[in-house]
Amino acid sequence: MSNGLPSVPVSLPQARTAARPFSLTYANRLRVAGFLFVLPALLHFALFKFYPMAQALLLSFFRYDLTSSPEFTGLGNYRALYENPLFHQALGVSAKYTLGVAIPEWFLALGLALLLNRAMPGRGLIRLAYFLPIAMSQIVVALVWKFLYHPHGLVNGLLATVGIGRINWLSEEATALPALIAIGVWRGVPLFAVVYLAGLQAIPRDYYEAASMDGAGPWQRFRWITLPLLRPTMLFVMVMSLLMAMKVFTNPLVMTEGGPNGSTRVLPYFIYETGFAFFRMGEAAAASSILFGLALLFTLVQFRLLRRGLA
Template identity: 75%
Template sequence: MGREIGAGRASPSMIRRSASLLRRWVAGGGKRSLHSHLRWAGFFFVLPALIHLVIFKFYPMLQALRLSFFRYDLMSPPVFTGLENYKLLWENPLFHQSFWVSVKYMFGVSIPEWFFALGLALLLNRRMPGRAVIRLAYFFPIAMSQIVVAMVWKFMYHPFGLVNTILETFGVGRINWLSMEESALPALIAIGIWRGIPLFGVIYLAGLQAIPKEYHEAAIIDGAGVFQRFFYVTVPLLLPTIMFVMVLSLLSAVKVFLNPLVMTEGGPNGTTRVLPYFIYETGFAFFRMGEAAAASMVLFVFLFGLTLIQLRLLRRGGVE
């Protein structure tokens, strides 16, 4: 491992060759002039970010792919085992469980978020006294740290915590939310939703405000009611934002890791062991790096497929 990066010395001819390759890649057959200079300038502005992503995203991704065919425990040298890791995953009931926990968490969090956040944005887009203060109150939680959220909610879910206290006034008995198999995942999902609404609300609000007033006025003149305006004006014009929120909410829900770790430790009985947690555990608790990498690949393929489907829908929706 390790020979790919930083090791070995590049020969002058190699540098020259790659320079000419790069030139062709960026500027095409462009002449040396201001405008080819501008093409270069544009490329150089993008280059630092690109290099960073190659080193810290694409290269690791390729490494993960490679590693997923090896047995590796960080200590002894990696051993090629072919598809062994994938086979192990396939036969591991914990992996299956993890996968479904992740899927449940992902959709359980993001689907309600789409609707609640849109509702919030519609609410905040109305004229009302004290709107600025109310907006501030809703957006403030965006700034809150995950760890603070995790700690507060662990306390909230305590058998004698605020959640149970409030429920008790409605006649519901005290529940030990985080240590029961039926309630642990829903409890975490509720936090996810609660946490995601403000940010997606801001994004929706931005989208709503980008819709020119004239469309609504024209619709009013055409005799459209509140609901008709919502479905025939707001929703179609908001479609790019809606798609964006969908993609972003799914991608951020699938990353959840901290809450299961500090609130439930993946339990009880693995009912909250999401895939990132599984990957972490396999790699850094059991030092089965190859298997962890294979799990990463599965998760990536899943995400990739999901994003493709969404993009397809996006295009069918007439948005690019």
């Protein structure tokens, strides 16, 4: 039995008669104990996750500026968002950013994990070099890259050596979002490579040896052993990479303030601005609800797709 309990036959007559009034049977006492262990976390989630979620949904039907009392507006906030070109722009920017970061991450992280899984001299040190940036603060990353993307910064300095002229990375509409996407990928690939690496190391060596003896080449071994056995890891990486990219906030705030012309105003930044700069809390809550709906949709679709793939 995998679960921690001895199976106690609760319904036996003597178990019932043995119980004194106001005392619990052994099995019930364990049930209560188990529930009590979980209770503090449940209460915390109720107060800081489920209640706020309900609150956000509710608030999205009100007009509220933090000072005067909330005023019911029905679908007014949703209509306002629907008619707000900035919201449409933010949706588009978020979609581009999320896919632009997540999809390259899936492939590059797997590639990097395969590279780091090979035997090579100094492997520990090389892995350390790749993994060290995972520990860096978001805010440090934002400041450093703002400096690198400076018109006279390192990126343009390096490009100048190959004869490419100066680009104002963060102040041109065409380059600001791609510049932020590049940072996201640069930061995410090592992180997800660690996860893939663990998945790769969990695959038993003898599978590969047996396949080699049957005459399978490197590609066939990858296709028929590595890929299928990495499926659970892939599901994890896909979901986490999308969720992480969806909630990006620090870089657009510190590096571009959503600009130029809103070209980097992702949805979380739009929500922050609407709520805490313009004090339209109801509208911000409506936008939050939509962002949550999207996150939920992404996750469910991926679970469906990958479950089917497993079967």
